[in-house]
Amino acid sequence: MFMILGYPAPLMFGQLLLGLINGAFYALLSLGLAIIFGMLRIINFAHGALFMLGAFVAWGMLQYGGIGYWPALIVAPIIVGAFGVFLERTMIRHLYKLDHLYGLLLTFGLAEIIEGLARNQFGSSGMPYAIPAALQGAVNLGFMFLPIYRGWVVIAAVVVCLVTWIAIERTSLGATLRAATENAPLVQAFGVNVPRLITLTYGAGVALAAFGGVLAAPIYSVNPNMGSNFIIVVFAVVVIGGMGSILGSIVTGFGLGVVEGLTKVFYPQASATVIFVVMVIVLLARPAGLFGKAT
């Protein structure tokens, strides 16, 4: 058999692909975080809880309304995004003038409350959520057995990441957004409603988290802790990519997924740690992150 570094090649290819799949979730979540941090300068610790909320809204729609996966993929992010808008309007906006730390503390508190309420209501073992009929089954790639749903996750995540990147970097709306973060009073003087722009940005970042949550629902247990399992890793991804860097969060998300996947072959015990080792090295060598601009 063809070997790579002493391991059978099919195993290595399989692990690379699985790494990309996990990276898709990292990329989606860190993208939302990067957008929110880039525009609002808020470190959104509630991101994991909102990711979880996305999965629960999808589950609830199926359980109580009989509404399936595909509508949920659109509707759940809108509902959770609207909830994000509510949070921004009522609480987060009061903190813009203060130090970043206050935003972090507020959103951390919100995350604890949302997760606590969910745990109280739904218990801790989680809810079943089936893979949609159209995406069931698997294809044999020769080197591994790829569940169709996992393939779909990668495609959906790549498309959403690209669309978001284009919207921010290549459209006039995105240009206005970027300008507003550079100099809000000036942009406001041109007649742009900057506070509303910021609110909608937060809503969009939250909607991305919820979209990730719906994508994750059929794979992982839909349980109140599902977001907190991700959030620390995702923060590391954002730091490595460069705080607020859109492209950085996407590339780093996928890249670290692969690094983590390969670690699971060579030394599984370290798979939870390897991302933080990378983070430390990157912070020492490039404190602004791989794609960040030093300020």
Add this chain to the structure above:
Amino acid sequence: MGIDRRTLLAAAAAASLPLSRAGAQTPTLKIGCLTDLSGPYKDLAGPVAVSCVHQALEDFGISGKAIKVEVVSADHQNKPDVGAGIAGQWFDRDGVDIILEVANSGVALAVAGVAKAKNKVYINSGAATSDLTGSGCNANTIHWAYDTYMLAKSTGGALARAGGDSWFFITADYAFGKALQRDTTGFITEAGGKVAGSIAYPFPGTTDFSSLLLQAQSSGAKVLGLANAGTDTINSIKQANEFGLKMKIAGLLLFISDVHSIGLQVAQGINVTDSFYWDMNDRSRAFSERLKPKAPGVRPTMVHAGVYSSTLHYLKAAAAMGVAQIKADGAATVAQLKKMPTDDDCFGPGSIREDGRKIHPSYLWEIKKPGESKGPWDYYKAVANTPADQAFRPLNQGGCPMVKA
């Protein structure tokens, strides 16, 4: 649920009013249920475990007896220091006489030390580690519902004998997972099987098991042994199904609450070991029906059953010894508990060994196919059972210092 418990407490308080004058002479027995009220083991233990304490009081007919009982509960947050701290405070300051439940092996061992130091009573139902009655045994501790040895012998032994002669383990990288893998490996090799490989993954914090499952698949082993618990087991099984894993899965510690969460479509065909299943006989069904108003929408796990059963046994001892006596000396109370035969709706007749191990049969179940199930919680069909005298580790093999050959 909160309202239910409050109404219940109010009713209990009202019922005990006439006794409160007598209470001036008879001191109150205080039962502490130390459990996971907010974390990963909340559903398999948690609030329903507290309800089971109340159910035992009710079934014992406490309101008609000259014993006054107060129940307190707390969340150990799966942290041994927090658990030991609460136990110390309960025993020293709050006058708690017995601690029940304590899911999580790490916390369970810590609390055993506290109970011994304060000479109180400790009956564990939720933790898995067989060290509670082995190297970590003491004269104040009883281990009630199950342990790693029982699980390993029943699930591991049965699958190995049924042709599952090569295994691959996916193991949570901490004391519990390693103990479970070690115990199961013993039974596999005893039955002539072998372990093709194993992976220890970081606990907690692993959500994706697909790459581990892929490695298990490529090992060519016939049986996948999951030496983990809770959400980790749920995620492993869901993802094994997704990747079309062609291996027999042995859920070495899988509770019915986990099966409920996974769903039969995915969980069907998996073998599990439980010492209690709510639908196993008339007595267990009667108990589950009685518990229903206190725990609506769920069925009890073997941990819940253990809390109920151990509370009942403790109350019988209290009636036999007298409250003053039972409050005075924890070790003497435990000695009395060991002397009395046990019998209740959950585990039937049984006994407690000198190392603190509660003895009853263990049962191997297979999870039903969706078509075989009549509805929610109708999940298990019986495969085999191990009689009480063989279900647990032989007395002389545990290394418990209290056992002198």
